[in-house]
Amino acid sequence: MTYRNVAFVAVMTLLLVFSLSFIWEFMFEDIVNAFLDTGPPERDAIRWEFIVTSMVFAGIAVFISSMATIRIIYERKRIEEDLHKSETKFRDFAGDVAHELRTPLAVLKLHLDELEEDETALILQKDVAEMSRMLEQLLAITRLDSPESLAMNDVDLGKICTDVAERLAPIAVRDERLIEVCGADKAVFIKGNVYALEHAVRNLVENAMKYSSRRTTITIEVGDNSISVINNGQDIPPEKRAAIFKRFQRSDRRSDGAGLGLSIVQRAVEAHKGSIEMTGVPGGGAKFTIRLP
Ligand SMILES: Nc1ncnc2c1ncn2[C@@H]1O[C@H](COP(=O)(O)OP(=O)(O)O)[C@@H](O)[C@H]1O
Numbered sequence: 001m002t003y004r005n006v007a008f009v010a011v012m013t014l015l016l017v018f019s020l021s022f023i024w025e026f027m028f029e030d031i032v033n034a035f036l037d038t039g040p041p042e043r044d045a046i047r048w049e050f051i052v053t054s055m056v057f058a059g060i061a062v063f064i065s066s067m068a069t070i071r072i073i074y075e076r077k078r079i080e081e082d083l084h085k086s087e088t089k090f091r092d093f094a095g096d097v098a099h100e101l102r103t104p105l106a107v108l109k110l111h112l113d114e115l116e117e118d119e120t121a122l123i124l125q126k127d128v129a130e131m132s133r134m135l136e137q138l139l140a141i142t143r144l145d146s147p148e149s150l151a152m153n154d155v156d157l158g159k160i161c162t163d164v165a166e167r168l169a170p171i172a173v174r175d176e177r178l179i180e181v182c183g184a185d186k187a188v189f190i191k192g193n194v195y196a197l198e199h200a201v202r203n204l205v206e207n208a209m210k211y212s213s214r215r216t217t218i219t220i221e222v223g224d225n226s227i228s229v230i231n232n233g234q235d236i237p238p239e240k241r242a243a244i245f246k247r248f249q250r251s252d253r254r255s256d257g258a259g260l261g262l263s264i265v266q267r268a269v270e271a272h273k274g275s276i277e278m279t280g281v282p283g284g285g286a287k288f289t290i291r292l293p
Pocket residue numbers: 203207208211212231233234235236244245249250251252253256257258259260261262263285286
């Protein structure tokens with residue numbers, strides 16, 4: 001129930017009370033008095049009786065609706081607090097699980113790396129790498145879900161983009177792709193969180209690597225308060241573009257992935273009060289642009 005509903009109920013109760021008093025005073029009281037044989041009351045007495053009765057009823061109505069309003073406000077506050085507490089608990093739990101799973105997974109990875117390189121070992125290594133990536137995404141979600149815990153400092157967008165490009169370049173080259181960064185020669189400082197922005201750009205570039213054609217170049221463009229990641233390859237139909245930013249939404253199920261990447265990018269951008277947009281590129285492909293205030 002909203003405050004508007006409460007006000008509506010209060011006004012309707014008042015109207016009802018006034019009309020009931022009115023009907024009683026001018027229609028029924030005479031009949032009742034005649035029935036009881038007390039004779040018709042005097043007009044002045046009727047008027048005062050009417051005013052006093054109405055005031056008493058109105059007072060009762062106002063009292064009841066104020067009590068109801070106070071109770072509703074109190075209940076709403078309590079429910080909001082409970083919800084916030086259970087959300088925090090769940091986030092902490094997910095964060096703890098992801099954190100705890102990292103160590104056994106790292107040990108597993110070490111053992112797998114020591115195995116002879118046959119087909120099974122390669123499949124297992126790929127699966128473990130995918131699991132580690134998912135854990136990282138889960139940790140990112142738990143951090144980004146509480147934007148108030150993200151420290152905002154002066155960050156250089158160009159440096160963030162070159163760091164991500166340097167980290168991912170070996171994998172891109174292995175898969176016959178190149179990564180170029182444009183516009184990072186001059187520093188572009190904004191107030192932001194390095195962890196969140198790096199994670200966002202990394203997710204976009206990883207997607208670009210995953211969904212682009214081989215032997216193409218992925219471009220990261222650094223503008224004034226904006227970062228674009230552009231790749232040639234498959235297009236996303238305009239009617240599907242809004243959905244890919246939701247959790248677990250994937251328009252292409254041929255590759256690995258949990259469908260968390262873009263929702264994380266969106267959260268990271270929203271934590272900076274910015275926006276993200278996807279457009280197509282001529283000849284097929286995707287351009288994701290992050291705009292920061
Ligand atoms: N650069 C891109 N080119 C084409 N499609 C993309 C691109 N980036 C993302 N997508 C589409 O958006 C979906 C959601 O992406 P994401 O949330 O990162 O999840 P995932 O990569 O795990 O599938 C992908 O499944 C894919 O269909």
